[in-house]
Amino acid sequence: MKETDIKTLLYAHFLCIFSVILSVLLPSFFLENFSILDTHLTWLCICSLFVISINLVLYLVPKPNTSSKRSSLSHKVTRFLKCCIYFLVSCFSLHVVFVLYGAPLVELVLETFLFAVILSTFTTVPCLCLLGPNLKAWLRVFSKNGVTSIWENSLQITTISSFVGAWLGAFPIPLDWERPWQVWPISCTLGATFGYVAGLVISPLWIYWNRKQLTYKNN
Amino acid sequence: MRLGCGVFAASCVAIEVLGVAIFLRGFFPASVRSSSPTGHQAEPPAPEPLAGASSNWTKLPLPLFSKAVIVLIDALRDDFVFGSKGARYMPFTTYLMGKGPSHSFVAEAKPPTVTMPRIKALMTGSLPGFVDIIRNLNSPALQEDNVIRQAKAAGKRMIFYGDETWVKLFPKHFVEYDGTTSFFVSDYTEVDSNVTRHLEKVLKRGDWDMLILHYLGLDHIGHVSGPDSPLIGYKLREMDGILMKIYTALLTKEKETLSPSLLVLCGDHGMSETGSHGAASAEEVRTPLVLVSSAFERKPGDIRHPTQVQQTDLAATLAIGLGLPIPKDSIGSLLFPVVERRPMREQLRFLHLNGVQLSRLLQENVPAYEKDPGFEQFVMAERLHGNWVKLHLEEDHSGALLNLGTKVARQYLSALKTLSLALSMHVAQYDIYSMAVGTIIVLEALTLLLLSTPQVLHRRAELEVPLSPPMFSLLFYLMFLVLSAIHVVVCTSAESSCYFCSLPWLAAGGVMVLVSALLCVIASALARMVMDSTLLQKSTTHPCSGWSEVGLLLLLGTVGHVLSLGASSFVEEEHQTWYFLVNTLCLALSQETCRSYFLGDNKELPHCFHTEPASVGAICMQQDHIACEAPKGGQADKGPCPSGARRGHVRWAVLAGPWLVLACCRLLRSLNHTGVQGAHRPDLGHWLTSASHKMELSCLAALSLLVIFMLAQRGCSLVSKVALALGLVGVFCYRVAIGNLLFPWQLTNRGISKGILEARFVYVFVLGILFTGTKDLLKSQVIVADFKVKTVALWELYSGLVLLAALLLRPHNLPVLAFSLLIQTIMTKFIWKPLRHDVAEITVMHYWFGQAFFYFQGNSNNIATIDISAGFVGLDTYMEIPATFLTVFGTYVGPVLWAGHLAHFLSAEASSYSDSAMSRACFCYALICSVPVATYIVLVTSLRYHLFIWSVFSPKLLYEGMHLLITAALCVLFTATSQTGHTRAWVKTGARNQ
Numbered sequence A: 001m002k003e004t005d006i007k008t009l010l011y012a013h014f015l016c017i018f019s020v021i022l023s024v025l026l027p028s029f030f031l032e033n034f035s036i037l038d039t040h041l042t043w044l045c046i047c048s049l050f051v052i053s054i055n056l057v058l059y060l061v062p063k064p065n066t067s068s069k070r071s072s073l074s075h076k077v078t079r080f081l082k083c084c085i086y087f088l089v090s091c092f093s094l095h096v097v098f099v100l101y102g103a104p105l106v107e108l109v110l111e112t113f114l115f116a117v118i119l120s121t122f123t124t125v126p127c128l129c130l131l132g133p134n135l136k137a138w139l140r141v142f143s144k145n146g147v148t149s150i151w152e153n154s155l156q157i158t159t160i161s162s163f164v165g166a167w168l169g170a171f172p173i174p175l176d177w178e179r180p181w182q183v184w185p186i187s188c189t190l191g192a193t194f195g196y197v198a199g200l201v202i203s204p205l206w207i208y209w210n211r212k213q214l215t216y217k218n219n
Numbered sequence B: 001m002r003l004g005c006g007v008f009a010a011s012c013v014a015i016e017v018l019g020v021a022i023f024l025r026g027f028f029p030a031s032v033r034s035s036s037p038t039g040h041q042a043e044p045p046a047p048e049p050l051a052g053a054s055s056n057w058t059k060l061p062l063p064l065f066s067k068a069v070i071v072l073i074d075a076l077r078d079d080f081v082f083g084s085k086g087a088r089y090m091p092f093t094t095y096l097m098g099k100g101p102s103h104s105f106v107a108e109a110k111p112p113t114v115t116m117p118r119i120k121a122l123m124t125g126s127l128p129g130f131v132d133i134i135r136n137l138n139s140p141a142l143q144e145d146n147v148i149r150q151a152k153a154a155g156k157r158m159i160f161y162g163d164e165t166w167v168k169l170f171p172k173h174f175v176e177y178d179g180t181t182s183f184f185v186s187d188y189t190e191v192d193s194n195v196t197r198h199l200e201k202v203l204k205r206g207d208w209d210m211l212i213l214h215y216l217g218l219d220h221i222g223h224v225s226g227p228d229s230p231l232i233g234y235k236l237r238e239m240d241g242i243l244m245k246i247y248t249a250l251l252t253k254e255k256e257t258l259s260p261s262l263l264v265l266c267g268d269h270g271m272s273e274t275g276s277h278g279a280a281s282a283e284e285v286r287t288p289l290v291l292v293s294s295a296f297e298r299k300p301g302d303i304r305h306p307t308q309v310q311q312t313d314l315a316a317t318l319a320i321g322l323g324l325p326i327p328k329d330s331i332g333s334l335l336f337p338v339v340e341r342r343p344m345r346e347q348l349r350f351l352h353l354n355g356v357q358l359s360r361l362l363q364e365n366v367p368a369y370e371k372d373p374g375f376e377q378f379v380m381a382e383r384l385h386g387n388w389v390k391l392h393l394e395e396d397h398s399g400a401l402l403n404l405g406t407k408v409a410r411q412y413l414s415a416l417k418t419l420s421l422a423l424s425m426h427v428a429q430y431d432i433y434s435m436a437v438g439t440i441i442v443l444e445a446l447t448l449l450l451l452s453t454p455q456v457l458h459r460r461a462e463l464e465v466p467l468s469p470p471m472f473s474l475l476f477y478l479m480f481l482v483l484s485a486i487h488v489v490v491c492t493s494a495e496s497s498c499y500f501c502s503l504p505w506l507a508a509g510g511v512m513v514l515v516s517a518l519l520c521v522i523a524s525a526l527a528r529m530v531m532d533s534t535l536l537q538k539s540t541t542h543p544c545s546g547w548s549e550v551g552l553l554l555l556l557g558t559v560g561h562v563l564s565l566g567a568s569s570f571v572e573e574e575h576q577t578w579y580f581l582v583n584t585l586c587l588a589l590s591q592e593t594c595r596s597y598f599l600g601d602n603k604e605l606p607h608c609f610h611t612e613p614a615s616v617g618a619i620c621m622q623q624d625h626i627a628c629e630a631p632k633g634g635q636a637d638k639g640p641c642p643s644g645a646r647r648g649h650v651r652w653a654v655l656a657g658p659w660l661v662l663a664c665c666r667l668l669r670s671l672n673h674t675g676v677q678g679a680h681r682p683d684l685g686h687w688l689t690s691a692s693h694k695m696e697l698s699c700l701a702a703l704s705l706l707v708i709f710m711l712a713q714r715g716c717s718l719v720s721k722v723a724l725a726l727g728l729v730g731v732f733c734y735r736v737a738i739g740n741l742l743f744p745w746q747l748t749n750r751g752i753s754k755g756i757l758e759a760r761f762v763y764v765f766v767l768g769i770l771f772t773g774t775k776d777l778l779k780s781q782v783i784v785a786d787f788k789v790k791t792v793a794l795w796e797l798y799s800g801l802v803l804l805a806a807l808l809l810r811p812h813n814l815p816v817l818a819f820s821l822l823i824q825t826i827m828t829k830f831i832w833k834p835l836r837h838d839v840a841e842i843t844v845m846h847y848w849f850g851q852a853f854f855y856f857q858g859n860s861n862n863i864a865t866i867d868i869s870a871g872f873v874g875l876d877t878y879m880e881i882p883a884t885f886l887t888v889f890g891t892y893v894g895p896v897l898w899a900g901h902l903a904h905f906l907s908a909e910a911s912s913y914s915d916s917a918m919s920r921a922c923f924c925y926a927l928i929c930s931v932p933v934a935t936y937i938v939l940v941t942s943l944r945y946h947l948f949i950w951s952v953f954s955p956k957l958l959y960e961g962m963h964l965l966i967t968a969a970l971c972v973l974f975t976a977t978s979q980t981g982h983t984r985a986w987v988k989t990g991a992r993n994q
C-alpha cells in the first residue's frame, strides 16, 4: 500500500520535473533566440504555464484512494474561482514581500511580479491542488507534526525547498562577478526552480528512506 | 573559581580587545623606510657615472627654479580642473593648461584618501601606513625625510598658510606661518580668507623661496553639501582668481631676477559623489597636478586627458627642481617633462640621481633586490649612461649622441617606473609575529566563551572557571618557558622590525603569561567537559531540546554572516546581508505569530496579554495616559474598550507586528543607500539634504523629533521627561543655527553660526538625564530592592543616549532614530512579550537589529562614510577626547541603542525571566560580537595578499576592532547593572545572618 503510494508520488514528481525541463527545451524549437537568460520573462511565463497545467492534470486524474465526493457544478466553479483568487492573492503578497526585501519599487515591476508568479506556481498551486482553498489545512500542513499523508509530506518538502531556493538565490546578487544571471530577479527565479526540482527529487527519496518512522494520523 | 557569566564574558571580551590591538599593530605595516637615520648628516650625492673613470661632477645640480609656490586645494578632484567644471569656473587655469607654459597631470592618490597621509605622501614621496587615519586628528611631527626638511637644511626660507596639520607636521620649519584649524566643517569662507589675506603682502616681498598655501574651503563644501553644490563653483572661481594673482606676481618678480619660478597646483585627494573621502573610488583618488613655470615650453595640447602619474612623484620632482636631495623614503619617480628642456647631460644626471635613490631604497627593503627587473634595468641604464658621458666628454655634440642620450633617458624612465612600482607593492609587509600573538589571544578567549556556552544555555547563572589549579600546574610553566624561548628566538633572528619585540620585556612577559594561562584554562575546561559528558551519558539520556525555527534561523544567519566576511563583495555590501537577515527574521516571526494565533497555542496568547498591561502599566500609571501608547498599533491599550474587542485588537496587532517592522525597514533602507554598488543611486537622504528641500527636511525632522519624544518619554520620570522635551527642542534649534533646518517663521536664510550655545544647551540636558538615571540605578542597587526603580533608571539612561544621538545624527537621519524606537516598541509589545522568546534569542535579535541600524544610518565598511562632523557638535576648539567619543558614538548609535534597549527590556521583564537573565544576555552579546571579529582576523590574515586588502578588508578590520571595543564597554556596563541582584542578595543574606 505504502510502497505503491510512494511509486505514484515518484511518477507524479517525475512528470513535474519533466514539465520544467520541457519548458527549457521546447520553446527553442518554436521561438528564435530563446534562452533562459536573454528571454527570461518568456521562459518564466512558459515554465509557470507548464507547471500549472501538469499540476492540474495530476489533480484531475482521479486518485485511487480518495473517494471523490460528487458535488454540484456550481460548487466546483466556486471552488475553482476561489483557487484562482488565492493564486492571485499569493502572487501579489509575494510581490509585496519581495519589495519589502529590497526589490525596487518602481523599476522592474514586471520582473518582480513574474518572479512572484513563478514562486507561487511552485508553492501555492500544488497546495491548491492538494488541499483546496482551505487556509486551516495549509497551516496544519506547514506546522510541526501536522501532515497526514505522504502527499502532504512531499508538498511540505517541495514548498519549503522552493522558498529556500529562492532565498538562497538572492545571495549572489551583491557579488561583483558581473555575470548575466546575477541580475535581479534571474538568480532568484533560478534558485526557486532548482529548489523546486530538488524538492521534487528529494521528497520521494526522503519518504522512502523514512517510511518506517513515518506514521500518519489517518493511516 | 566561580564567576558570574556576565563578569566572565566581560573579561573575555576585554582580553579579546587586547589581542585585537596587538593584531592591528602588526597588521598595519610601517611604510617602506630607509634604514639610515634621518637626522644624520646628509651623505654626498651619487656622482655622475662615467665609463672607466670617475666623473668630476659630484655635486648636486643647481636648482631649476628659484622660487616655488605650492597651492594645495583640499579635495580638489580631477574633473574640477580638467572637466567641464574646470572650463566653466576656472578659466584662467584652463588657459594656462591649454596655452600657457605648463604641464598637467592626473596624480593618483593612494588610499586612505585623508588629508594628513596625503600631505605626507606629497612631501616625503612615501606611502604612509593605513593607521595614519587614526592619527590623522593629532598629527605629530613628521619623522621621515621630506622635501620641507631638505629645503630647511639647504637654508631656504619657507612660508606656510593654511591647514594647521602642516604646522604640526613640520614644526619650526617655516619662517612665517598661519595655521587655520580644519575642524569646523560648516565654515568654508573664513578658512580660506585666513589664507588669502596674507597673499598680497607676501607676493610683494621677495624674501622667501617657497610658499605653501593649503586651502580647506572646497573640502568643507564637499562635506557639507557634496560635489554638485553650487558653492563649489564659487569656490573654484575664487581659487582661479588666486592662481591668477600668484602667477602674475611671479611673472613680475621673474622679470627682475631673470630666473624662472615654479607654481604647483595640486589636490591632496578627491571627493566622492557624496562629498566625502577616505576610500579608493576613482573620484576620491584622482587629483589634478598642474606645474606652471616660464621654464616650460608653451605647447597647445589636449588638456582633457592628462598623463596619469602617482602623487608620490611630486616629492622627487620638487626636490630636483629646487636642487635638493631626493627624500630618502620617496618611492616616486621624477616627472620627466619638468626637465625636458634642460641639456641632455643634466637630464640624465637627474634621472640617475632618482634611480640611485630608488634602488638604494629597494636594497634596504627587499632582500632579493638584484633579481628585481627594475633594478636590472637601472644597472643597465647606468652603464649606458656611463658610456654616454664618456662619449660626450670625448667628442663634440653630434646628433647621434643626442639620439643615444634619448635612448638612455628612456631606459632610465622605464627603470624608474618599475622600481617605484615594486616599492609601492612592497609597502604591504606584515609583522606576522605580532599578528600571530594577537590572533592566538583572541582565539583563546573565543574558545573559552564557546566552551562555556552550553552551561549558559542551560540557564546556569554562574560558571565554574578553573582558574587557580592551572596557574600552578606544570603545563602552565612549561608553556610559559616555551613561549619565552620562542619570543627570544624570533626577536633575535628577525630581520624586519617587529612591534611585539619592541615591547619592554615585562609587557611581553605579561602577554606570554596571559597566553599560557588561557591555554591551561581551556585545557582544564575541556577535560572537565569530557568528564561531565561521560557522567551525563551514564546517568541520563540527553534531553534533546529541539531548536525552534527562529532559533535555528538566528544560528544559521550568524554563521552565514561570519562566513560571508571572506568575500570582498559581501564586505562591501554587508548592509545587504543584515537587511536580508533582519527581513527573514521578521518573516519567521510572522510565521510564528500566525501559528500561535491560528493553531494550538490559543491559550497562551490571551494570558500574556492580560499580564502585559500590568507590567507596562505600572510605569505608565504615574504619568498621563496618552503617553503610554505607541502611535501605531498601541490603540489596544486605550482605556474604555470592552475587553473582548480589545483582545481581538491586540491579536491583530500581534499578527501585523512583524509586517509593520518589515515596512519600517524597507522605508529606512531607501533613506540611505550605502555600500559600493548602491551609493551612487539617488536616495531619500540625498533628496532631503539638497538645498531646495530644506522645508521638507525641516518638517520631517520636527516630526521625527516628536515621535522620538512620544516614544522615549514613556518610561521616564517627570523631570527627565521635561528635560527630554527641552533637549529635543534644543536639537532642532541647533540644526537651525548651523543652517541645516529652517524655523517655519524664518523661511529666509539667516546667518549661519556654529551653534555652540544650542548644542551645549542640549548637552546639559543629556548629562542631566544620564545623571538622574545613574543616580536611580545606584539607588536601586544599594538601597531600594525594587526592580521597577531599576527599570525606570535604565530607561532614563537609554533616553539620555537617545537625546545625544538625536543631537549628533544628521537631520535626515532623525527618522532612523524615530523608527528605531518605533520598532523597539512594536517588537517589545507584540512579539517578544507574547511569544516569550528565550534570553539568548532576544539578545541575538537585538544584535541583528543593532547591526541593521548601523547601516540604515548610512554607515558602510568604508572609512569615508564616517560622519566626522558629529565630533564637533558644540565644541569651539578641537578637543581630542570629546571629539573622538562623539564621533564614535555618532557612528555606532544603532548597536549602542539596541544594546541599551536590551538591558531595559530584560530588566522590565525580570518577572518572566530568571534572575540571571541580564548576565546571560551579556554573555550571549559578548559571544555573538566576538565570533565575527575572531573569524575576520583569521580571514584577513589568510587574505593579506588579496588585491582589495587595503581598500576593502582593512577598513572593515578597523570597524570590527572598534565594534569589539564598544562591545567590551557595553558588556562591562551590562555586568555592572546585573550586579544588582548579587549585591542585593548578598546584602540580604548578610542581614539575615546577622
Ligand SMILES: [Zn+2]
Residues within 6 Å of the ligand: B074, B075, B114, B115, B116, B219, B268, B269
Ligand atoms: Zn583633505
Ligand SMILES: [Zn+2]
Residues within 6 Å of the ligand: B075, B219, B220, B223, B277
Ligand atoms: Zn575632508
